[in-house]
Amino acid sequence: MESAIKKFENDANRDSKASYPAVKFGGFEWREARATGTRFSNHTVLDLAQRSSSPLEIIFAPLDVPNPQTVGDLIALYKLHSIPDAFISERLHNVSHSFGTVEETEGYNYCWFHFVCKNVPVEEINGVKYVGNRADGLRQADFTWVRSAYCLKTKPGMKTSSCSEATLMVFGGEKLLWEKLDVLASSTPCQDILEDPYCLLNIVFEVLYSRIDNLAWDLATVYSKEEEKILRSASHPVLAAAGLDFVGLHMLSKHQIYLVEATEAVTATLESVKEHHDRITRASTSETPIVCETRARFRHRGTLFKSTYLRLKSLEKRTQNMINLSFNLVTQADSTIMKAESGSMKIIAAMTLVFLPCTAVATIFSTPFFYLHDNDKKSLGMSPYFWLIWVISIPLTLLVLYAWHRYQKLLAKHLFEDTQPTSAHESARGIRTGGFDSSVSSGPMSV
Numbered sequence: 001m002e003s004a005i006k007k008f009e010n011d012a013n014r015d016s017k018a019s020y021p022a023v024k025f026g027g028f029e030w031r032e033a034r035a036t037g038t039r040f041s042n043h044t045v046l047d048l049a050q051r052s053s054s055p056l057e058i059i060f061a062p063l064d065v066p067n068p069q070t071v072g073d074l075i076a077l078y079k080l081h082s083i084p085d086a087f088i089s090e091r092l093h094n095v096s097h098s099f100g101t102v103e104e105t106e107g108y109n110y111c112w113f114h115f116v117c118k119n120v121p122v123e124e125i126n127g128v129k130y131v132g133n134r135a136d137g138l139r140q141a142d143f144t145w146v147r148s149a150y151c152l153k154t155k156p157g158m159k160t161s162s163c164s165e166a167t168l169m170v171f172g173g174e175k176l177l178w179e180k181l182d183v184l185a186s187s188t189p190c191q192d193i194l195e196d197p198y199c200l201l202n203i204v205f206e207v208l209y210s211r212i213d214n215l216a217w218d219l220a221t222v223y224s225k226e227e228e229k230i231l232r233s234a235s236h237p238v239l240a241a242a243g244l245d246f247v248g249l250h251m252l253s254k255h256q257i258y259l260v261e262a263t264e265a266v267t268a269t270l271e272s273v274k275e276h277h278d279r280i281t282r283a284s285t286s287e288t289p290i291v292c293e294t295r296a297r298f299r300h301r302g303t304l305f306k307s308t309y310l311r312l313k314s315l316e317k318r319t320q321n322m323i324n325l326s327f328n329l330v331t332q333a334d335s336t337i338m339k340a341e342s343g344s345m346k347i348i349a350a351m352t353l354v355f356l357p358c359t360a361v362a363t364i365f366s367t368p369f370f371y372l373h374d375n376d377k378k379s380l381g382m383s384p385y386f387w388l389i390w391v392i393s394i395p396l397t398l399l400v401l402y403a404w405h406r407y408q409k410l411l412a413k414h415l416f417e418d419t420q421p422t423s424a425h426e427s428a429r430g431i432r433t434g435g436f437d438s439s440v441s442s443g444p445m446s447v
Contacts (some may be wrong), residue, residue, distance in 0.1 A: 004085035009073065023044070025044045026040060027057060028057070028184075030055060036189055044073070045077055048077070056165070057167045062074065063149070077169070081373065090112075090114050099111070099269050109153070109155070115147065116147050117258075119142060119146045120215050120219050139253050148171060149170075152169075153167040155436055163195075168200045176210060180203050181200075195290045199290065223252050223315060226245070230244070244326045244329065256312060263312060264309065268361055357396035358397065362393075425442075
C-alpha cells in the first residue's frame with residue numbers, strides 16, 4: 001500500500017517537474033530550562049537538522065498541501081520529526097474536523113489537528129460593505145478558504161509529570177499566532193511551558209477563535225445592510241421586488257452555513273484536545289497550577305466558540321427569514337400587477353356591458369332608421385320611430401347594470417358566509433383544527 005508521504009509527493013509533482021529554491025522556516029527556540037525563547041528565521045530543513053537540539057521549539061512551516069514548490073522541504077521536515085502518516089493523510093483528504101494522537105513512538109508522543117474555514121473577505125464600496133472577490137461576477141461571492149494544521153511532539157519526563165522536550169509545528173499559521181507566540185517566547189521560561197506543553201495549543205485555539213469570530217462579525221455587518229434595505233423597501237412591494245438580489249442573499253446564506261460548519265468542527269476538535277489533556281494530566285500524581293490553568297482556558301475557549309456558534313445560527317435564521325420575505329414581496333408585486341390588469345379588464349367588460357343592450361336593440365330593429373331622400377339634394381332623413389331605440393335601450397341598460405350589481409353583492413355575501421363557522425360545534429372544532437393554541441398568552445411577548 002502506498003504510504004501517505006509517497007502519495008503526498010506524487011500529488012505535488014503530478015503537473016510539475018521544475019526545481020524550486022529551498023523553503024525558509026522560522027520560529028522560536030528555548031535553549032535552557034530557565035531562559036526565555038529566541039526567534040529564528042530563514043532556516044532551511046538542513047539548518048534545522050544540523051543545529052544542536054533544543055528542549056523546546058516552535059516551527060512555522062508553509063501550508064501542508066501538495067505543492068511542487070514546497071513538497072520536498074515538507075517531506076524532509078516530516079521525516080526529520082517522524083510525523084505520523086495519519087497527519088499527512090488527513091491533508092490529502094481535506095479533513096476539516098479531526099484530532100489524532102500517537103503515543104510512545106521512539107519515545108515521543110504526537111497529537112495533531114487540521115483547521116479548515118470558509119474565508120469571507122469584506123470590502124467597503126461607497127460606504128457599503130460587500131463580500132469581496134466577486135468571482136464570475138456573482139455578488140457577495142467568494143470561494144477562498146482559511147486552512148492550517150498543527151502537530152505537537154512531546155517527550156515525557158523520566159521522573160516528573162512534565163515533558164523533557166516539546167516541538168510545536170505550525171503549517172500555514174497566521175501572523176496573529178506568530179505575534180502571540182513571540183510574546184510568549186520573550187516572557188516565559190522554557191521550564192514553565194514544558195510543565196504543560198498543551199498551553200501552546202491553547203494559544204492556537206485563541207487565534208482560531210479570533211479568526212472565526214471576526215469572520216462572523218464581518219458577515220453579520222454585510223447581512224445587516226441587506227436586511228435593512230429589504231425591510232425599508234417592504235412597504236412598496238413592486239419597487240422592492242425590482243431591487244431584490246436573490247443571488248446575493250443565497251451567497252450570504254451559503255457563507256453562514258460554511259462558518260457554522262467550521263465553528264462546530266473546531267469546537268469538536270477543542271473538546272477532543274481537552275479530553276486528551278485531561279487524560280494525560282490526571283494520570284500524574286499531582287496537578288500543577290499551570291496544568292489547571294490550561295484546563296480552565298480550554299473550557300473558557302469552548303464557551304467562546306459556543307457563543308459564536310449561536311450568533312451564526314441566529315444569523316442563519318435571520319437570513320432565511322429575509323429570503324422568505326423577499327419571495328413574499330415578489331408574490332405581492334405580481335399580485336399587484338395582476339390586480340391592475342384585472343381592473344383594466346373590468347373596465348373593458350363594463351364598457352361592453354353598457355353598450356350591449358343598445359347593440360342588441362339596434363340589431364333587432366334591423367330596419368334602417370336613417371336614409372337618403374330620393375331627390376336632387378340627397379338629404380339625410382330619419383325615421384319617426386328612432387326614439388324607440390332609446391326608450392327600449394336605456395331601461396334595458398339600467399336593468400342589466402342593476403342585475404350585475406346585485407349578482408356581485410350576492411357573490412360577496414356567499415364568499416363571506418363560506419369562511420365562517422355555521423354552528424357553535426363547528427366553531428369549536430375550527431379552533432381545535434385550525435392551529436390555534438388556547439395556552440398561548442395574550443400578554444406582551446418577550447423579544
